[in-house]
Amino acid sequence: MHDQDSKIDYAALKEKIRQAGEKLGFAVVGVARAEVSQASEHLRAWLAAGCHGEMNYMARHADLRADPAALQPGTLTVVSVAVDYLPHDKMADDPQQAAISRYAQGRDYHKVVRSRLQKMADAIATLAGPFGYRVFSDSAPVMEVHFATQAGIGWRGKHTLLLSKQGSWRFLGEIYCDLPLPPDEPIKDHCGSCNACLDACPTQAIIAPYKVDARRCISYLTIELPGAIPAEFRDLIGNRIYGCDDCQTCCPWNRFAQLGDSEFQPRHRLDSASLIELFAWTESQFNDRLAGNPIRRIGHERWLRNIAIALGNGPTTVDALNALKMRQDDASPLVREHIEWALTKLENSLQPS
Incomplete structure (x- = not known):
């Protein structure tokens, strides 16, 4: 004391x-x-x-x-x-690119x-x-x-x-x-009538101003949820394989944001890598390349689960189909389930309507 x-x-x-x-x-x-x-x-x-x-x-x-x-x-x-x-103001707009928070x-x-x-x-x-x-x-x-x-x-x-x-x-x-330092004054709320973040959320996870239902949030689904991602959200996840920044990128106040600390510059091309490239990582490559990175906490199984969904949401290419089929016999039932979902979705897109 x-x-x-x-x-x-x-x-x-x-x-x-x-x-x-x-x-x-x-x-x-x-x-x-x-x-x-x-x-x-x-x-x-x-x-x-x-x-x-x-x-x-x-x-x-x-x-x-x-x-x-x-x-x-x-x-x-x-x-x-x-x-x-x-770290930058680039957007992962290409559906074949991995979008990482x-x-x-x-x-x-x-x-x-x-x-x-x-x-x-x-x-x-x-x-x-x-x-x-x-x-x-x-x-x-x-x-x-x-x-x-x-x-x-x-x-x-x-x-x-x-x-x-x-x-x-x-x-x-x-x-x-335990130091009795004099407190600072709180700042008043400057959101006003803006609802940009509520409107931008892909899964409507912001169920009311100042209230998020984590069970609908892409950050929760791709990071915290250990099991299967509910089918109702898979299409909405798009190419987001770890987290989601949509409620921040749309915020008018972020027009005034400065580029941050150089400690947080992207590594291993995580700001530009393709889904297929990241899906090919072995468990040891995942652990080695993501040492000292917060993504490593989710483990290789959730990483593959997430990328399988993103591949299923992308264009139907020979490379995407081959990448998914190469892992069809993955040891994890969780990964296999999401690969099957992705393959079914891509193959259905080839059927004449």
Whole structure:
């Protein structure tokens, strides 16, 4: 626990912390009280409606999300940070190209952001002496968007992601700490009457402003869902093999986004590779090439499942049919099911109507 010395000027300390964060490459640093207020009630209602799908950890750790001091004893304050990550503004418009969410084309943000937060915590200890803290970057049950809004970093968009006048292509991170830093002022919502994200969602997963049903969301379906992707969504997935950026690419505020940190530049041509090329990767190639990338977490089986759907949604070419047939005897029943679906769809498209 930090010995709360009355001689410390916490307002001045906060400004020094902000400066230290900016030197470490954070686009913005803000401070919030470690209180979740009504946000935990909204979370519980969302969970009660089953909108989290099979993300059981969301329900399992709901109490920890609602009580920061249960996660890190003595927590009074949340230092919230954002890192710009937009790697480029290219779109994967060709249906034979793999569309991969931009955040996942380069280095794993969890490691990059946590490493910087640890350096920031070391800098705070140099300024204020030993203190109690814990750093997070999408790595524990933390209400990230809530704290970022309370810390004045942005507001919650209707797609539920953090939005600011610099757009939404940002990773978030937090330091829970026992320093009584003065909080920043929240920013008011600037979405107004715009419903671009609701209209753009391919599967209508944004069922109301500020409410996403994960069970319909392409990011959930291609990343979090372990089993078969429901047939009703397969056509709508298009060429998206990992995540979906549609609710961000349509957002008017993202016209003002800056290209982000070079750490997140695409690797292994994940911004331009063809579906057939990626479908040919063996499990060892998948693991080796995606070491240090967030995609590796889904494993080779889900990767093939997703690409099979995307191939089925593309043009009927000899190469696409051959690529699918080459894996028809895959050891995984899950992969085989999605390959059969894709082959049936492509072969049906050849039939005279």
